[in-house]
Amino acid sequence: MAExxxxxxxxxxxxxxxxxxxxxxxxxxxxxxxxxxxDILVVGAAPPPPGHWARAWRLEGTCGSAVDVTARLINEGGxxxxxxxxxxxxxxxxxxxxxRLDLPVVASAFxxxxxxxxxxxxxxxxxxARTANLAIGRFPALVVVNPDAAEAPSxxxxxxxxxxxxxxxxxxxFTLLREERLSPGEMEVTEADVVVAGGRGVxxxxxxxxxxxxxxxxxxxxxxxxxxxxxxxxxxxRQVGLTGKSVxxxxxxxxxISGAIHHTLGMRESSFIVAINSDARAxxxxxxxxxxxxxxxxxxxxxxxxxxxxxxxxxxxxxxAGAGR
Amino acid sequence: xxxxxxxxxxxxxxxxxxxSRGTLRLDDSTLVALSLALSLKPQxxxxxxxxxxxxxxxxxxxxxxxxxxxxxxxxxxxxxELAEADVxxxxxxxxxxGAGDSDAIICGSASSDHGSxxxxxxxxxxxxxxxxxxxxxxxxxxxxVVAQVRGEGGRRRSYRVPDRAMLVAARLPAPSIFxxxxxxxxxxxxxVPEAVPASxxxxxxxxxxxxIIDYGPPRPLTRHLIxxxxxxxPADRLxxxxxxxxxxxxxxxxxxxxxxGGLGKQLAEVLVKEGFVG
Numbered sequence: 001m002a003e004x005x006x007x008x009x010x011x012x013x014x015x016x017x018x019x020x021x022x023x024x025x026x027x028x029x030x031x032x033x034x035x036x037x038x039d040i041l042v043v044g045a046a047p048p049p050p051g052h053w054a055r056a057w058r059l060e061g062t063c064g065s066a067v068d069v070t071a072r073l074i075n076e077g078g079x080x081x082x083x084x085x086x087x088x089x090x091x092x093x094x095x096x097x098x099x100r101l102d103l104p105v106v107a108s109a110f111x112x113x114x115x116x117x118x119x120x121x122x123x124x125x126x127x128x129a130r131t132a133n134l135a136i137g138r139f140p141a142l143v144v145v146n147p148d149a150a151e152a153p154s155x156x157x158x159x160x161x162x163x164x165x166x167x168x169x170x171x172x173x174f175t176l177l178r179e180e181r182l183s184p185g186e187m188e189v190t191e192a193d194v195v196v197a198g199g200r201g202v203x204x205x206x207x208x209x210x211x212x213x214x215x216x217x218x219x220x221x222x223x224x225x226x227x228x229x230x231x232x233x234x235x236x237x238r239q240v241g242l243t244g245k246s247v248x249x250x251x252x253x254x255x256x257i258s259g260a261i262h263h264t265l266g267m268r269e270s271s272f273i274v275a276i277n278s279d280a281r282a283x284x285x286x287x288x289x290x291x292x293x294x295x296x297x298x299x300x301x302x303x304x305x306x307x308x309x310x311x312x313x314x315x316x317x318x319x320x321a322g323a324g325r
Numbered sequence: 326x327x328x329x330x331x332x333x334x335x336x337x338x339x340x341x342x343x344x345s346r347g348t349l350r351l352d353d354s355t356l357v358a359l360s361l362a363l364s365l366k367p368q369x370x371x372x373x374x375x376x377x378x379x380x381x382x383x384x385x386x387x388x389x390x391x392x393x394x395x396x397x398x399x400x401x402x403x404x405x406e407l408a409e410a411d412v413x414x415x416x417x418x419x420x421x422x423g424a425g426d427s428d429a430i431i432c433g434s435a436s437s438d439h440g441s442x443x444x445x446x447x448x449x450x451x452x453x454x455x456x457x458x459x460x461x462x463x464x465x466x467x468x469x470v471v472a473q474v475r476g477e478g479g480r481r482r483s484y485r486v487p488d489r490a491m492l493v494a495a496r497l498p499a500p501s502i503f504x505x506x507x508x509x510x511x512x513x514x515x516x517v518p519e520a521v522p523a524s525x526x527x528x529x530x531x532x533x534x535x536x537i538i539d540y541g542p543p544r545p546l547t548r549h550l551i552x553x554x555x556x557x558x559p560a561d562r563l564x565x566x567x568x569x570x571x572x573x574x575x576x577x578x579x580x581x582x583x584x585x586g587g588l589g590k591q592l593a594e595v596l597v598k599e600g601f602v603g
Contacts, residue, residue: 018599018600019600021600062455063446063456064455067450086442088458088459088493089458091442091443091445091446091458092443092445092446092449092456092458093446094443094446095412095416095443095444095445095446095447095448095449095450096446096447096449096450098411098412098413098416098443098446098447099413099416099417099446099447099450099451100450102413103413104411104412104534104535105411105412105413105443105535106535107442107443108442110544118538120538122541124543124544125540126540128543128544129543130540130541130542130543131540131541131542131543131544132537132540132541133537133538133539133540133541134535134536134537134538135535135536135537135538136534136535137534137535137536138534138535141534141535142443144442144443147600148544173455173487173490174455174457174472174484174485174486174487174490175484175485176482176483176484177471177483177484177485178482178483179476179480179481179482179483180480180481181478181479181480181481182479182480182481183479184479187479190497190498191461191475191495191497192479193475193477193478193479194479194601218478218596218601218602219477219478219479219480220479221479245498246498246499247498248496248497248498250601251596251599251601269498272599272601274592274595274596290592290595292588292592294588298587298588298589299587299588299589299592300589301589302587302588302589302590303589303590303592303593304589305589306589306590306593307593307596307602310593310597310602
């Protein structure tokens with residue numbers, strides 16, 4: 001059955017937001033499987049991700065103004081589905097559109113398929129212990145796509161020129177008073193998006209200096225296991241675990257931490273866990289997304305060197321300047 | 326200033342072995358929103374904090390705990406149609422059930438809408454409010470409330486909160502809120518009023534729009550296989566292969582994208598692929 005699908009993504013001046021790229025991928029996949037057409041709307045100045053887009057638009061503005069334009073596109077486009085990336089801006093847009101157009105919403109979907117004639121979306125349920133399959137009974141429907149849903153469209157596909165859409169210029173509702181970039185030492189371990197944590201395997205205070213440098217490059221903070229705190233390598237305020245602080249960052253890099261239960265209880269809610277440990281049987285590997293058996297003091301400097309080579313000059317200088325604990 | 330917190334209650338079977346009344350509790354994102362609201366009390370004398378939830382009468386015990394924590398009152402909106410309804414209906418119930426009377430609405434990133442994260446936008450659209458997301462802290466200065474927003478890459482932005490706004494709490498670890506026992510016991514005697522949603526327009530269209538047909542196995546954990554260094558000892562190479570496991574995302578096998586470089590370089594490539602490095 002030929003169906004039309006609209007992908008709504010968000011991006012900065014150069015690229016699509018990493019939490020929105022999956023929406024484009026899922027739209028491409030669905031259009032191919034249903035022999036339909038996929039259109040894309042990019043919020044921001046980024047070019048559309050490579051792929052076979054029948055039509056492409058872009059707009060810049062606040063969510064309040066973007067909702068008018070997007071609602072018009074949906075009304076005129078005859079879409080079965082509108083898939084959106086999982087960013088705060090796009091979730092707000094989905095909520096506003098659901099009310100404005102009285103549309104059903106499925107959130108955190110990672111798959112879309114036809115089953116016995118019904119369109120079924122799958123999403124995590126019961127804290128990830130099961131997958132819920134939901135039948136969509138009314139169209140068009142809004143689907144907020146889980147960032148892990150699908151690979152982004154292949155870069156070998158052709159690039160598409162996006163047509164700019166006119167959005168009324170309205171002042172932002174919230175006045176920005178100040179913006180600052182916190183160094184790892186200034187950032188509480190509980191509020192960081194990225195936590196680079198070390199344990200006994202780091203080997204000493206010098207090892208933690210390298211972890212701080214890595215945290216600065218990733219815009220994060222430094223954490224530690226109880227052992228590292230007891231040895232006096234880092235202050236207690238940095239301790240993660242049952243007798244320390246609980247954290248739930250997007251990225252948790254555990255360096256030289258075995259993963260005893262009293263530590264993992266404080267970090268298991270992290271979205272993405274990287275574990276580096278010289279012991280292949282360390283329990284931390286059971287919950288890690290990336291498991292590396294090796295010496296922290298060899299791997300971390302190599303990682304820092306690679307990230308420094310990728311970082312633009314200004315970012316690198318800012319990161320190094322703010323690296324002091 | 327009147328502030329309303331949108332409250333969501335979840336079923337937590339782990340509570341069955343404890344001393345809690347039942348297995349229901351406030352979800353973690355709601356606790357973060359609640360602590361943001363409570364942080365205003367010492368900074369802003371006269372601020373009135375209210376709570377509202379869209380849920381059945383069984384939610385009352387955890388809602389009463391919010392009274393002990395410091396909310397002035399808490400209310401529920403509920404009707405049987407809401408059990409099957411989706412985001413627009415829940416938003417309409419909350420907006421017309423009292424949330425619209427506030428100067429500011431604070432909610433968690435997954436409040437009251439089965440964790441979809443789209444309810445704040447829906448409520449804000451109904452009430453004509455702007456939204457500020459990822460709020461990590463609230464402070465008060467001589468001009469009013471300032472919201473500190475968590476940005477990527479360690480960035481922190483401070484925004485002036487206008488007279489009427491919706492604030493969505495950042496995804497932070499759930500804070501521990503332990504009111505004194507006397508206040509908890511007193512709160513248990515407070516009746517939580519229940520209101521039937523005033524708006525029936527959206528609820529009519531609720532059931533059948535999206536329905537769960539069945540449950541399947543969980544998605545596999547995303548894992549990445551790191552290629553052992555070519556110069557590593559055979560025993561180390563074997564240990565690495567045994568520890569890494571399969572790489573998988575939605576059932577697809579992922580290569581590490583390694584180019585023969587060291588482990589640090591391969592890890593950098595994975596971090597770039599996952600969007601942690603710009």
